[in-house]
Amino acid sequence: MRIIHTKLFRGHIFKIHNGATPKSSESDYWNGDINWITPEDLGHNIGKTIRDSRRKITLEGYNNCGVSIASSGSIALSTRAPIGHLAKVELPSCVNQGCRLLEPQEGCEDYWYYTLHSANSTLVSRGQGTTFMELPRQSLKSIKSSVPPPEEQQTIAAFLDYKTAKIDALIAKKKALLDKLAEKRTALISHAVTKGLDPKVPMRDSGIDWLGDIPAHWEALPLRRLVINVKTGSTPTGVNETHFDDKGMPWFKPGDFDNSLFLDNAEKRLSEEGVNEVRVFPPNTVMHIGIGATIGKVGITTLEASCNQQINSIICNEKLNPLYAVYYLHSIKEFIVKCGKYTTLPIINQDETKELIFTVPPVEEQEMITQSLLHEEEHINTQQNRINAVINKLLEYRSALITNAVTGKIDVRNFRLPEAEELVTHEE
Structure with a gap:
């Protein structure tokens, strides 16, 4: 009979390094050579290892934010937003406060990577929090693992x-x-x-x-001539729990948009109190994301609904079929991304949306x-x-x-x- 011992993560298997963030206002702390890994980096990473972080910090930034560097072969683990993304670091690295670095103190690094992978459901189940779930350091330390x-x-x-x-x-x-x-x-x-x-x-x-030839009997018109109105959405004042009800009116945010044409499922729904605080749009409203990484995504409502201010809501007149409008906006998504004004994020506001040329x-x-x-x-x-x-x-x-x-x-x-x-x- 095989006997495989178990040990706690704490001390026996890993040295656990906490994460932190240098002051964003201090330019001398950023754009250095030290990897500073975030949950976003781990979420976008493909494969077992990670070589570079999207942002890096300087030695001065490292010395002023209370993090410690773990050696190559250590395992970066996201402990919030979400819990459970992981990768072995190819270079000495540190992390932000949404991660921890687990530096193996014994055994095979790749084995420990797979052990953490298999423990994902345990890690998630030990998360705590209300606004977002986070895996506390103590909970991580108390997990046991087989040690062949x-x-x-x-x-x-x-x-x-x-x-x-x-x-x-x-x-x-x-x-x-x-x-x-x-x-x-x-x-x-x-x-x-x-x-x-x-x-x-x-x-x-x-x-x-950019449009080229179209059928001779079609028109090419600005959207403003094809709509009743274009308005941005809104958010309840002060946003508190009384504004929401799981059985209430859908309140769409960019995260609710997927590859489906039809918008039926919103993560948040408004209570009667919440509905009184926002703009409400009728069924068959075309909702088009106007800012951020998902600018240009589009869908059509199947029910009376609302949305936040990142979304431009389009109510078509008799000259424009709403579903045709959704398809057309989908077809020019890349054009919208390119023509959107940039500050820190790409933006196309309601007035610019009205000037988009549609085939009709x-x-x-x-x-x-x-x-x-x-x-x-x-x-x-x-x-x-x-x-x-x-x-x-x-x-x-x-x-x-x-x-x-x-x-x-x-x-x-x-x-x-x-x-x-x-x-x-x-x-x-």
């Missing part, structure tokens, strides 16, 4: 490197198919709202350089275009759902494999890399 002999740790890590690389390659192929479907969707929409459905229709110059087929043709695109999207969505189901199964298998290997539920002590792969590794 060092040689077995290395074998487990090698086994998981080999197996997860194969799984990740399969997932990458599936994601490439999703990218192709997304490109197909964008191309279908762009062609339908700028050239129409009839390939033999006579064309004319739109007079707009007859209303009956707009309806035909939207119905054709809905049919095409249904087919694409079916394919995407099948691919995502396969990806989710692969991810579940990957997680289970890691957990079973690091907890000893599968015995991999006799694992060796296949000879062909050993040869490739040696040549590299």
